[in-house]
Amino acid sequence: MTFTERVKARSEPLLLPLARLLARLRVSPNAVSVAGFLGVALAGGFIALGHLRLGGLLLGIFGSLDAVDGLLARRTGQVSTFGAFLDSTLDRYAEIVLFLGILWYLLVWEDPLGVVLAFVALTGSLMVSYARARAEGLGLSCKVGLLTRFERLLLLTLGLLLGLLIPVLAVLAVLTHFTTLQRILHVRRAAHP
Numbered sequence: 001m002t003f004t005e006r007v008k009a010r011s012e013p014l015l016l017p018l019a020r021l022l023a024r025l026r027v028s029p030n031a032v033s034v035a036g037f038l039g040v041a042l043a044g045g046f047i048a049l050g051h052l053r054l055g056g057l058l059l060g061i062f063g064s065l066d067a068v069d070g071l072l073a074r075r076t077g078q079v080s081t082f083g084a085f086l087d088s089t090l091d092r093y094a095e096i097v098l099f100l101g102i103l104w105y106l107l108v109w110e111d112p113l114g115v116v117l118a119f120v121a122l123t124g125s126l127m128v129s130y131a132r133a134r135a136e137g138l139g140l141s142c143k144v145g146l147l148t149r150f151e152r153l154l155l156l157t158l159g160l161l162l163g164l165l166i167p168v169l170a171v172l173a174v175l176t177h178f179t180t181l182q183r184i185l186h187v188r189r190a191a192h193p
Contacts (some may be wrong), residue, residue, distance in 0.1 A: 015067055030145075033069045040059060043059040048108075059153060117169035117170050121176060132183060185188030
């Protein structure tokens with residue numbers, strides 16, 4: 001069981017009342033996915049304007065909706081191929097918009113090192129997700145690796161709230177690409193046992 005899976009299992013009882021409320025209100029899982037994306041985009045906007053702690057707070061709140069949409073879909077029997085596709089696609093767009101906000105902020109403050117770190121962290125983040133998607137497209141499971149989306153968002157949230165954005169970006173810049181390498185090696189082993 002990965003760290004992300006352990007966190008999801010332990011947080012499910014906390015998120016279940018929200019999922020039940022949304023089910024009673026007849027809110028669809030896809031609407032929750034869209035709301036999560038819009039909330040993370042809002043966080044990116046506040047970060048771009050220099051409100052890092054508010055952006056971190058919003059990221060922590062709306063990033064957690066990523067677990068709620070799947071829980072709601074399972075609880076209401078609305079699990080669908082399109083819903084899974086929409087969720088994954090919006091997750092990628094959310095990361096892009098979030099990093100766009102970070103890049104804008106760093107450009108305004110004329111921090112070239114931060115800009116490079118944010119760009120490398122963004123590309124690594126997208127490659128981690130791409131490696132999993134491509135492996136699954138080939139029929140192979142690929143949830144392995146150090147920094148899944150949950151860990152990336154958790155690190156960014158903490159970095160924004162604690163005023164440690166540049167150190168966190170440095171960690172992400174290195175470990176996202178390391179995670180991609182872990183997934184490449186995993187797929188190599190799975191494809192050639």
